[in-house]
Amino acid sequence: MIDVFNWQINRKMKYTYESPAPQKQFAAVFDINKCIGCQTCTITCKTSWTTGRGQEYMFWNNVESKPYGGYPLYWDFKLLEKIGGGKWNAGTYEGKTIFEKAAEENKNVEGFLPDLEDWSYPNMGEDEIYGGSVNKGMHINSLPHPIWFYYLPRLCNHCSHPACVANCPRQAVYKRPEDGIVLIDQSRCQGYRQCVAGCPYKKPMFNATTYRSEKCVACYPKVEQGLHTQCMEHCIGKIRMQGWISPPDAPKADNPIDYLVHVKKLALPLYPQFGTQPNIYYIPPIHVPTPYLKQMFGPGVEQAIKVYKEEVHNDPILKGLLVLFGSAPEIMTKFDVKNDVALGYDSKGTLVAQAPITEPNVVRESYDKARDAYRLDTP
Amino acid sequence: MRKVLAAAVVVTCLVMLSALSSAAMLEPVTIKYVNKPITADNADIFNSAKAQSVGLISVSQSNHLGSGAVPAGDTKKLQTNARYIFDLSAEAPAMTVKAVHNGKTVAIQVTWTDKTENVETAIDSFRDSVALMFPTAASEFNPSPLMGSKGEPVNIWQWRADWQAEKEGRRHLEARQPQTEGIHVGYSDAIMKGEFPGKPSAESTTLDYVAEGYGTITRLKEQPVKASGHYKDGKWTVVFLRDINRASGSDAELLPGKNTFMNVAVWNGQNRDVNGSKAISTVWIPLHIEAAK
Incomplete structure (x- = not known):
């Protein structure tokens, strides 16, 4: 294990490999407030990449309703239980990452292999509200809402310290130095499913007809041409901004991703406490109570919501x-x-x-x- | 919580392994010469061969995919960073080997105990499997039993129960993954499978690999090894066949009248065995190929 710095948890942590920054790092910002859950991203990805036998159940991009939905079911809660939660102290995560938790048990990565059943209900919990029932004549006129749900669009986070890479016993999963995109080399994959078990976001998936695992490829043939991925381009709600993220100590003010993530701190990583330094950033939904959002997006939630509510229009x-x-x-x-x-x-x-x-x-x-x-x- | 015996040996402990792999105490397995045609369905060929038992030791992985992982407390007691641990307390299959050749074809029959027949590899299911490992070059010296090492390659023949079942028409995709029926299959399927076929051919039950250490296992372009297996009364019996002349320098050299070595690995799908989670013979078994008469 090697010490690496993870800026999202504001400290050094242990990781399996040295992970030098790629020349560029694939990244995107999603404005959850604008997501209407239409699943156009899901379908454009599906029709582009996963129409083969063995891929029927795969959604490299999916949209789930929170708090109850998840594809696979309860992917996040199960892992949160395993790493045992942890406190944030002024932007520094004091709990254990999935790598640190695993090291206690002589493993590379704390994770689990979802059951067949868990992949079977990609839209479970859709539009289900939290906080009680909606009564006739009820009017909600304050933020946050007492009754809420929101859509969470997800794809591979092309993490800076990927758990799928760390857990593969034969280095079939790799992170491209030119753009930070994480890929599974199909010619090397032996189908051990360690990447499926290791990825906290459950984005590698096992193909039972090729006996290999597959994952989101960030539409690299398009990205190499300077084009948006399919899911970004076809987003009906225009909630997505794709680009390249700079290190936090060298943000470029004219770079859209840097401006949103580093300068304005409006967009936040998904479950930064897992420790993989994911690169899809979310503008948190302003109608949702902060305790739940803090668990999901870290301690920057209040500031991000403040910026969204108070600064944007000025x-x-x-x-x-x-x-x-x-x-x-x-x-x-x-x-x-x-x-x-x-x-x-x-x-x-x-x-x-x-x-x-x-x-x-x-x-x-x-x-x-x-x-x-x-x-x-x-x- | 299952206890790993204090005597458990860490696989990565090379000193211990090199001592084990001297293998001088093991009785050699003889590939007996028979003057008969050798085919997969001819059971008589093994009549004259002696069944030799092969001792297997269970290997556990700390990052095992199932519930059968080495308990964290136990690995701590071992004071090791090992990901793979010899688990002497786990029941290992009882295995016997018989082998014959007729100057043209080699046949190796392995039989081992397994309470359950696991013929699926899908989202959360794991197949039974067996593999034989040989040095690619026959000599008096053996390469590392840890799948060879750089410059000392090994040849691995792996038979898979799922492919056997598929060949026999006993396997259906809809039973092993969700959302299968009625879904349109696009053109990308043929492109992907053309580039990276799951199996070398529709009829394959076996893979022929070369390896030079952990993480280097590679499918060979030519797949000269054939195998056929069946499950009966709590036992798997698998017969491997290969031409005595090798198809490439990455295949095992099996020379009549000469010696080489063999190692065996067994995966039990019921335990979610895959990758390093398996039972292995741990030491090279001397292999003598009788001269053709």
């Missing part, structure tokens, strides 16, 4: 960036906001998206003087 840069989400098929590595229009640029500096913060609109009088006619506008 900050044209941040507001512009949020409007830029989902505005182009190209990955926007740089952005700018000028004259209330957000501009997105690809890696070559070409302008690929322009999004006005406020859409131009015209209010038409219901009486048209020129034609001496009334229009029955529907509000």
